[in-house]
Amino acid sequence: MNLPSKLTIKKSLTAITTITALSLSFLAPVEAIEKLEKESLKLGFIKLTDMAPLAVAYEKGYFDDEGLSVQLEAQANWKVLLDRVINGELDGAHMLATLPFGTAIGYGTKADIVSAFTMTLNGDAITVSNEVWKQMKEQVPLKDGKPVHPIKADALKPIIEKYKSAGKPFNMAMTFPVGTHNMKLRYWLAAGGIKPGYYAPPQDTSGQIDADALLSVTPPPQMPATMDSGTIAGYCVGEPWNQQAVIKGIGVPVISDYELMKNTPEKIFGVTKEFADKNPKTHLAIIKALIRASMWLDAENNKNRNEGVEMLSQKQYVGADYEVIANSMNGTFEYEKGDKRTLADFNVFSRYNGSYPYYSDAIWSLTQMRRWGQINEQKPDAWYLETAKKVYRPDIFMAAAKALIAEGKAKASDFPAENETGFKAPSSDYIDGIVFNSIKPNEYLTQFAIGLKGKQKVVAGKVVE
Numbered sequence: 122m123n124l125p126s127k128l129t130i131k132k133s134l135t136a137i138t139t140i141t142a143l144s145l146s147f148l149a150p151v152e153a154i155e156k157l158e159k160e161s162l163k164l165g166f167i168k169l170t171d172m173a174p175l176a177v178a179y180e181k182g183y184f185d186d187e188g189l190s191v192q193l194e195a196q197a198n199w200k201v202l203l204d205r206v207i208n209g210e211l212d213g214a215h216m217l218a219t220l221p222f223g224t225a226i227g228y229g230t231k232a233d234i235v236s237a238f239t240m241t242l243n244g245d246a247i248t249v250s251n252e253v254w255k256q257m258k259e260q261v262p263l264k265d266g267k268p269v270h271p272i273k274a275d276a277l278k279p280i281i282e283k284y285k286s287a288g289k290p291f292n293m294a295m296t297f298p299v300g301t302h303n304m305k306l307r308y309w310l311a312a313g314g315i316k317p318g319y320y321a322p323p324q325d326t327s328g329q330i331d332a333d334a335l336l337s338v339t340p341p342p343q344m345p346a347t348m349d350s351g352t353i354a355g356y357c358v359g360e361p362w363n364q365q366a367v368i369k370g371i372g373v374p375v376i377s378d379y380e381l382m383k384n385t386p387e388k389i390f391g392v393t394k395e396f397a398d399k400n401p402k403t404h405l406a407i408i409k410a411l412i413r414a415s416m417w418l419d420a421e422n423n424k425n426r427n428e429g430v431e432m433l434s435q436k437q438y439v440g441a442d443y444e445v446i447a448n449s450m451n452g453t454f455e456y457e458k459g460d461k462r463t464l465a466d467f468n469v470f471s472r473y474n475g476s477y478p479y480y481s482d483a484i485w486s487l488t489q490m491r492r493w494g495q496i497n498e499q500k501p502d503a504w505y506l507e508t509a510k511k512v513y514r515p516d517i518f519m520a521a522a523k524a525l526i527a528e529g530k531a532k533a534s535d536f537p538a539e540n541e542t543g544f545k546a547p548s549s550d551y552i553d554g555i556v557f558n559s560i561k562p563n564e565y566l567t568q569f570a571i572g573l574k575g576k577q578k579v580v581a582g583k584v585v586e
Contacts, residue, residue: 223299274313
């Protein structure tokens with residue numbers, strides 16, 4: 122997997138030309154590298170299409186341009202990835218957008234992770250088995266013979282009631298307890314009146330207290346096969362593992378996260394605070410390379426996406442069939458087999474200022490952890506912002522952006538204005554229409570019929586005031 126860097130190849134070609142060119146070709150990169158605290162890096166990822174900025178930055182030579190020698194390494198699951206970042210085996214990694222907040226509050230693992238870069242918006246879907254979909258479809262209105270989207274969890278509720286009456290558990294999968302897929306699946310279920318269960322750490326970390334649907338962890342690549350075996354009835358995951366279910370004829374994606382909660386962060390690039398503090402120039406160089414990669418992925422109406430899909434289909438990255446990855450990356454999404462629809466923003470990398478780490482997005486993640494008991498005590502509004510600022514570093518992002526502008530590799534219009542506050546305007550772009558105002562997180566939580574609010578907490582398996 123580890124190929125010679127493009128910089129080395131360029132040096133070799135220059136050496137063949139002339140001795141003078143040789144001197145110059147070595148001089149410039151060495152000077153660039155001497156400015157960095159650490160030039161050889163190992164970065165981790167999970168085999169999902171939204172790791173694309175890392176693959177592009179490597180394949181297009183953007184890491185090389187920053188004087189970085191990077192090794193990209195696939196990880197078995199999110200827990201392994203997180204542990205290896207924390208213990209220093211990995212210098213940084215592709216991470217679930219909510220993951221650093223789990224470590225910030227000490228849920229499971231206590232660590233200080235910082236992020237100066239959002240890798241993707243959207244990119245997930247919720248898929249159910251063919252048998253479950255057959256029953257759900259009876260509840261879904263049709264137009265021109267096709268199901269009307271977005272499909273709400275209301276259509277799943279009667280099926281879960283049948284399972285309960287028969288004494289059978291309704292099992293679904295997500296990828297990590299403090300992960301985006303868990304929060305999105307829970308949001309969708311609860312919006313349809315289905316209880317996804319509570320946590321009560323440290324005594325109970327199952328997340329299944331008082332649950333109608335039982336959610337558990339399954340690594341992304343294993344989800345289609347696990348559902349096919351009958352162990353789970355559905356799951357929430359990133360691509361290509363929803364489209365894989367369609368291609369294999371074993372399941373149907375019922376809703377994308379773009380339809381569930383428009384343009385919310387899915388993955389970030391994370392490093393430990395120790396790494397960021399010890400290697401500020403190196404960290405900045407990584408962010409610069411990733412910004413360029415994300416801009417390349419979204420450039421001119423996605424004109425580069427096919428080339429990006431070719432990269433991702435290689436076994437060292439995602440390793441799925443080109444056709445499977447191309448479906449969502451090229452702005453379409455297939456639900457039932459043959460029901461392919463336009464979904465231009467299923468994968469967003471840089472447009473809509475998608476790479477910028479907004480404090481408001483961080484606060485939303487924390488509200489959902491509070492909603493389901495991972496944060497089992499009421500916190501004041503100020504705590505949410507304080508915690509968001511410990512993790513998200515828009516200052517580093519903007520420093521990288523300014524450097525790219527000065528180098529002529531980007532324009533000021535590619536980034537938020539210098540007076541950006543880090544807070545998006547209140548939005549109702551959620552399946553239930555509830556307005557999220559990041560300035561008032563506690564007030565936001567009171568709007569949900571299902572979920573902890575106010576002084577509520579989970580004690581001995583029950584929600585108490």
